Amino acid sequence: MSDKTVNLPLRAKGKRATFYKDPAVDQLFAIVTMLTQELSVAFDRIETVERMLDKNGVISRADIEAYKPGEQEESERTQRRDEYIGRVFNILHQEAASLRDS
Amino acid sequence: MSNIRNVGEMVEPNHDEYNRQRFVSILRKKVLMDFAGDMKTIYQKKVEPNFEKKHGRKPKDGREVRKAMLHEPVFEGWSSLRYNAQLMTWWSVQPAIERDLSDLIQAAKDAKAANPTGGSLELNPDVDVPREITELDVHLMPGCFHTEYTDDDVAQGAVYHYGTTVFSGGLPHRRITKGGVASSIANYLKLAHPEFKPKRILDMGCTAGANTTPYKEVYPEAEVHGIDVGAPLLRFGHARAEAEGAALHFRQANATDTGYPDNHFDFITSSFFFHEVSVPDTKKIFKECLRILKPGGLMLHMELPPSALTDPYYNFYLDWDAFYNNEPHYEKFRGLDFPEALAECGFEKDKQLMVRIPNFASTPPDEFKAVATGGDTMRRDHGNGAVWFTFGSWK
Numbered sequence: 001m002s003d004k005t006v007n008l009p010l011r012a013k014g015k016r017a018t019f020y021k022d023p024a025v026d027q028l029f030a031i032v033t034m035l036t037q038e039l040s041v042a043f044d045r046i047e048t049v050e051r052m053l054d055k056n057g058v059i060s061r062a063d064i065e066a067y068k069p070g071e072q073e074e075s076e077r078t079q080r081r082d083e084y085i086g087r088v089f090n091i092l093h094q095e096a097a098s099l100r101d102s
Numbered sequence: 103m104s105n106i107r108n109v110g111e112m113v114e115p116n117h118d119e120y121n122r123q124r125f126v127s128i129l130r131k132k133v134l135m136d137f138a139g140d141m142k143t144i145y146q147k148k149v150e151p152n153f154e155k156k157h158g159r160k161p162k163d164g165r166e167v168r169k170a171m172l173h174e175p176v177f178e179g180w181s182s183l184r185y186n187a188q189l190m191t192w193w194s195v196q197p198a199i200e201r202d203l204s205d206l207i208q209a210a211k212d213a214k215a216a217n218p219t220g221g222s223l224e225l226n227p228d229v230d231v232p233r234e235i236t237e238l239d240v241h242l243m244p245g246c247f248h249t250e251y252t253d254d255d256v257a258q259g260a261v262y263h264y265g266t267t268v269f270s271g272g273l274p275h276r277r278i279t280k281g282g283v284a285s286s287i288a289n290y291l292k293l294a295h296p297e298f299k300p301k302r303i304l305d306m307g308c309t310a311g312a313n314t315t316p317y318k319e320v321y322p323e324a325e326v327h328g329i330d331v332g333a334p335l336l337r338f339g340h341a342r343a344e345a346e347g348a349a350l351h352f353r354q355a356n357a358t359d360t361g362y363p364d365n366h367f368d369f370i371t372s373s374f375f376f377h378e379v380s381v382p383d384t385k386k387i388f389k390e391c392l393r394i395l396k397p398g399g400l401m402l403h404m405e406l407p408p409s410a411l412t413d414p415y416y417n418f419y420l421d422w423d424a425f426y427n428n429e430p431h432y433e434k435f436r437g438l439d440f441p442e443a444l445a446e447c448g449f450e451k452d453k454q455l456m457v458r459i460p461n462f463a464s465t466p467p468d469e470f471k472a473v474a475t476g477g478d479t480m481r482r483d484h485g486n487g488a489v490w491f492t493f494g495s496w497k
Contacts, residue, residue: 012244014428045121
């Protein structure tokens with residue numbers, strides 16, 4: 001099914017928000033966040049391949065695309081993503097952690 | 103049951119698309135729970151004490167907290183992450199919707215042609231879509247509620263429907279079901295006002311109908327209507343309701359001027375609606391509600407709590423959306439004196455009510471019942487769907 005007829009826009013109408021003095025930092029933040037997502041998805045793909053190899057020995061691309069994690073596996077993946085985001089963005093947590101310690 | 107394909111369940115993301123969505127859900131959970139906790143710690147342990155040293159008092163409102171927080175690294179980082187997660191929510195569902203759009207449109211047309219439950223869909227291209235919607239993509243959702251890209255388009259309805267699932271997919275209170283606001287209000291009314299049996303119900307700004315459906319479930323005898331200005335959302339909502347066996351009546355109309363006869367509805371409601379509307383329009387809508395509500399009827403809207411009822415830090419936290427989420431009326435709406443505004447529009451003060459309703463699906467039934475029948479409803483905060491603030495009036 002590739003009868004794509006419409007391209008939905010990616011840009012939201014209205015001024016793009018900035019949070020840093022230098023808007024380049026905002027742009028970099030967006031790029032890093034997107035990269036973090038892509039790496040998370042790559043993890044998921046590897047995990048899918050590993051689990052299917054464990055189970056079946058041989059797999060196809062179609063098998064991977066159709067693969068649906070069960071509830072237990074989904075919650076393991078959720079836990080992994082949660083910890084992963086915590087590690088990547090740990091800088092946001094550090095100041096609060098040191099204030100809590102002091 | 104009908105054999106109409108359900109537009110609400112048809113879209114199939116591929117492996118990577120699905121996992122992008124899951125990532126965004128968990129990212130939002132981290133932002134709104136874990137990192138938000140860190141930001142509050144920094145405020146309490148550093149920013150507020152520094153403010154007190156300088157001014158000899160604590161910040162008096164959300165604006166002062168905001169000013170003190172604006173250049174804190176934690177606020178810059180947290181805001182960046184939240185802002186990007188908001189955009190990524192919609193981006194994560196768009197590709198699969200683009201791919202399946204022709205099918206979705208066909209399914210919606212089939213639902214309209216078969217119309218098995220006897221619900222209805224009435225579109226009116228002459229309805230004025232307010233400027234705040236055409237000029238700003240609310241919630242940073244590209245295309246907003248109203249944009250149509252092709253004939254009989256349902257794309258924005260699908261982006262909203264599937265996107266909101268990703269949006270709240272990591273939050274523990276919200277995972278259970280769509281329509282959490284309406285199921286909470288409807289079940290609350292049934293327990294708190296068992297004698298109140300509305301025959302005709304209106305949900306204003308109903309979007310794709312997620313918070314319209316539960317009224318039909320709790321009051322199956324009632325005629326349930328939803329209005330919105332966004333045609334693609336209404337088409338999608340009607341198609342989904344028909345496939346799920348809920349007879350709902352969707353109509354494209356502006357809440358400021360609904361076109362319904364006087365004294366028409368027993369119950370009028372909305373969820374997360376007024377904070378997107380300007381204050382002058384809010385008052386017009388209150389007056390319109392008074393006009394179309396039957397004597398003895400009830401108007402009860404779910405909204406963010408007014409800033410007078412929440413502390414300065416929480417106001418700063420909630421009002422983030424006013425500055426960064428394309429919701430320009432948010433802060434002014436929350437700043438309204440609700441009882442005065444309702445009274446100004448003709449709702450007598452002794453008939454008004456403000457109730458905090460626990461989220462029905464995530465609250466133990468005994469506790470929900472105790473709150474509904476016991477009265478102590480103002481004790482909890484609005485927060486990630488744990489409890490819903492509602493306000494309104496009997497007529």
